[in-house]
Amino acid sequence: MSRGRAARALLLALGAAALGWDFPAPHSYGRVVLDNFASRAKAPPVAFDHFRHRARYTCRLCHVDVGFAMQAGQTRVSAATNRAGYHCGACHDGARTFAGKPIFAACSEEQPVPQVGACRRCHVEGAKGLAQQYAAFSAELPKRPAGGHVDWEVAEANGRIRPLDAVEGVSIPRPPLKMDKEVALAARSAWMADVLFSHKKHAIWNGCEVCHPALYPAARQGSARATMLQISSGESCGVCHDKVAFPLAECQRCHVKPVQ
Amino acid sequence: MTPRAAALLLGAALLAPAARAPAGPAPSGPAAPLAAFRQEFDAVCARTQDAMTLPDEELRALVARCEALKPLLEKLGESERKVYGRRLQACRDLYQFVLDSRAAAPAPQAAPSGTPAR
Numbered sequence: 001m002s003r004g005r006a007a008r009a010l011l012l013a014l015g016a017a018a019l020g021w022d023f024p025a026p027h028s029y030g031r032v033v034l035d036n037f038a039s040r041a042k043a044p045p046v047a048f049d050h051f052r053h054r055a056r057y058t059c060r061l062c063h064v065d066v067g068f069a070m071q072a073g074q075t076r077v078s079a080a081t082n083r084a085g086y087h088c089g090a091c092h093d094g095a096r097t098f099a100g101k102p103i104f105a106a107c108s109e110e111q112p113v114p115q116v117g118a119c120r121r122c123h124v125e126g127a128k129g130l131a132q133q134y135a136a137f138s139a140e141l142p143k144r145p146a147g148g149h150v151d152w153e154v155a156e157a158n159g160r161i162r163p164l165d166a167v168e169g170v171s172i173p174r175p176p177l178k179m180d181k182e183v184a185l186a187a188r189s190a191w192m193a194d195v196l197f198s199h200k201k202h203a204i205w206n207g208c209e210v211c212h213p214a215l216y217p218a219a220r221q222g223s224a225r226a227t228m229l230q231i232s233s234g235e236s237c238g239v240c241h242d243k244v245a246f247p248l249a250e251c252q253r254c255h256v257k258p259v260q
Numbered sequence: 261m262t263p264r265a266a267a268l269l270l271g272a273a274l275l276a277p278a279a280r281a282p283a284g285p286a287p288s289g290p291a292a293p294l295a296a297f298r299q300e301f302d303a304v305c306a307r308t309q310d311a312m313t314l315p316d317e318e319l320r321a322l323v324a325r326c327e328a329l330k331p332l333l334e335k336l337g338e339s340e341r342k343v344y345g346r347r348l349q350a351c352r353d354l355y356q357f358v359l360d361s362r363a364a365a366p367a368p369q370a371a372p373s374g375t376p377a378r
Contacts, residue, residue, distance in 0.1 A: 065347075066343075086339050172301075172306045179312070207308065208309070208311065209351065212357045213356070214350075214353070217357065218357050
């Protein structure tokens, strides 16, 4: 590594540390707690761990075709929608299979959530055993050198994962997306490498509707620039990154364009 | 009995149970409106992957078809309204986004003429 690159890497690490960006524990990274109705029904909330699903399905499938919102509390998923074959129930109906195994039915019980049994697969309290489950799940998957998070991009490129992008009866048959336009976004600091945003990398998992226009409305080219403060507050790229997609502490994965 | 008459009788016998069988319940409740909604929804929202290649007129027509579907949502059950309301809005907004993006893009510069102006 050249002196310049080493100095920049050190500066990035110091900057990231100063802003509080870190590498969260990989097993609980991407955990979403759904509690629109569960607590009111005296049931533990649902703990959804993204890692279990993203190895098998694209983001687009759940967030577009199945209709899960990107904002907390907006989907209004309930036992009734699951039983009607929507939301979790779109796949978790007890009849569909994945890799030859039936996918267990969500909210199949009419009774209150019992302390044991099928309900407890989703309605869980705490994270007991989660670290071990994650370790077993990710044992064969490539990891990032810092933080130990799964490198999903490499995992897919290596054929370790093959996320499905359609579910029969739910997805609309569509032609494959052809979008490989890269967008250069100038960094706000002269010392920082510019961002080279790859539509290809993002669209392959997300389609178009996840980001446009909700996150990125139509704007004149070059005017859509978010600050790192906005991003770390959960806006723009921060809707996914630092929550489910790789953490903001991995500066070099976005700021890739060499400083001129 | 002629072979033709026998064939006709056999055909009638085979068809008769089907003709007598009570018709299945006609789609009612949210099922019938849902089937109609799904057919148009699937047709309209199948173009999101190649929206950026569609001409403006086609995009405007798709936006109009999305708008026309919205009243049909009200006839669906609560779960269907939740799911398809979100999906329809996302699909409509993407088509509109492509139109708006084109409107916001700088107009292409006129090709330089081969003959210098005098």
